[in-house]
Amino acid sequence: MEHIYLDNAATTPMAKPVIDAMTTQMAEDFGNASSTHWFGRQAHTVLDDAHQVMANSIHAKPTEIVFTSGATEANNTAITQTAHARAALGKHIITTAIEHPSVLKPLAALEQEGFTVTYLPVDENGVISLADFDAALDDQTILVTIMMGNNEVGSVMPIAAIAERLADHQAWLHVDATQAYGLLEFDVHALGIDLLSVSAHKLNGPKGIGFLYRREGLNFPPFLKGGEQEMKRRAGTENIPAIAGFAAAVKLITPQEKADRQAKYYGLKQQLMQDLAISGVDFKVNGQVALDNLNHVFNIWLPGCSTYAMQTNLDLAGFAVSGGSACTAGSLEPSHVLTAMFGKESPRIGESLRISFGKDTTALDISKLATAIAKISTRLLAKHAG
Template sequence: MTQVYLDNAATTPMSPIVIDTITEQMKQNFGNASSTYELGRVARKVIEQARSQISQAINAQANEIIFTSGGSESNNTAIFGIARMQREVGHRIITTKVEHPSVLEPLRQLEKNGFDVVYLDVDATGHISLADLKAALTPETILVSIMAVNNEVGSINPLQEIGEIVADSNAYFHVDAVQGLGNIDLDVQKMQIDLLSTSAHKINGPKFLGFLYKNARINLPSLIYGGEQETKRRAGTENVPGIAGFGEAVNELSKINKQELQAKYSEFQEIILHELDEARISYQVNGGRGKNVSHHVLNLRINGVSTTILQANLDLAGYAVSGGSACTAGSLEPSHVLVACFGQKSARIDESIRISFGRYNTVAEIRAFALELVKIAQKTQWKNK
């Protein structure tokens, strides 16, 4: 049975070019980039080339890119780092109720240590109110952490407007761009972003690798101590092959028009929804479908059919979709994103799946998936009537 992968918000298949790059580096370049002899210097050159590729993609300086183990480490480093650095300035941090757990959990730890964390509400499309953000800012606010693109409903936050608001305060602006990199244009200068987190495996790169952009004027404390790698900002021998692959993945993305990519994903969504409409399936789209949404995510409720049943039937038919964030998929807790959007008692909480598209998905795959989804919905909705 052919497997069709439609869970690209969880992870993405590695690009063939990235695989070739990593393989070649593993064969030819095993030196430690901290060593001063030739093998070490070659490894260092590989890392710095990738750092340059990545910095150009977000309009940053090369020395502002810190390689990490992924988005979670980048988020933790930014949040705990600013909290330690600015403790004497204030204890207020602003975020949203729909952030990724790697942002929410560090903030809950800081609350235990006396920090005041404000969790902004979102509307039914997953967007915050800029008026609420302005009202929450005080002279004691040290950090505003708001994601670029929500990983469950695809809502895109107005980063430039948020950056302008935060720039007029004492706070630093941190963006979790794990779902944003590759799907929307990012410019840390234009958007006045101070810190930005990403993950390689979300953009057809290797797992267990990411980067943290840190504005050069910020003297951020390290989260990991030991060696002097990453100019003393992140201890640990660098993963040279992985970093080379990460750089190549970002380089590939720089050649892709994000608007055209979004149009392709929007077409995928329309194919699925058209088939549901034609078959008179009762459904709802969770989140918006307009210009402020990344169309690589389609969060869909099939009315009256549980997430578990729908996901299991699709899996048996050869289609991989999820019931929400991959980081909480094994949890019995309801999606905190859908709860924030629709309320704890909404039937959407237990009857929704997340379909997420990637660069390698085709129209033929989506058409076949849509027909299978209709078939399963007809069968299960009829049984539940």
């Protein structure tokens, strides 16, 4: 049976240049980058080159890049260490109701320690109100942590407007750019971002590697204690093969490639909507279809069709899609993103699918998916009516 992968917001297949780069490092360069002999220096050269590649991709300095095990560690580091280091200046943090669990759970832990967190609501497009942000910001706010783009509905937050409001404020701005990096072109210095998290496996790189951009001059102790790797900011022997693979993945996503992917994914969204409509499928989009959203994510409501039943039947038919964030796939809890957008009583919460495109997704894949959704939804609705 043919299998079609449409869950790229969860993870992406590694690109061949990434695999080649990692294989070369594993086969030929096993040195510890902290060692001063030839083998160590070879590994350290790869590490230095990768710092430069990452820095160039967001218009930062190589010394502002800290390699981590992924965006989860980067988010935990930025949030927890900022809060502890700056608690004397205030104990208020601002975020949104639709952040990734790797942001929400560290914040919940900080609340147990006495910090106050404001969770900004979102509208039915999955976007916050700047008026709500302005009302929440006060002289006790020490951190604002807001994602650049949402992993379930693709909405993009007004980061530039938020950064502008913080230009003369003590609060640091942390941005989880896990889904946006690789699709949106941005300059962290021009935007005024202080901290930014990224994971390699969302852009055809390896799992278990990411980075934290930490603006020069920001002082807080490392999250992981131990050796003096990453300029004393993140302990642990560097995973050079994964770092080399990450750099190879980033080199593939030029500004033109980002624009091309966004345009392609927007076209695939339009095609899927048209194909579903022609097939007579009753559906509504969760969020907004817009060129400036993260267009690889497409979340739809299929009234009367259980998310679990639809996802299971599509899997049996050879299609990999999601009911929401892969990080909560084993949970019985409904999507907190859709709950924030439509309310906890909305039927959308239990009747929606997340379809996410990748660089290898084709128009034929989308045609086949639409046909499968039409067949399965007809069967499920008939069974429900019976």
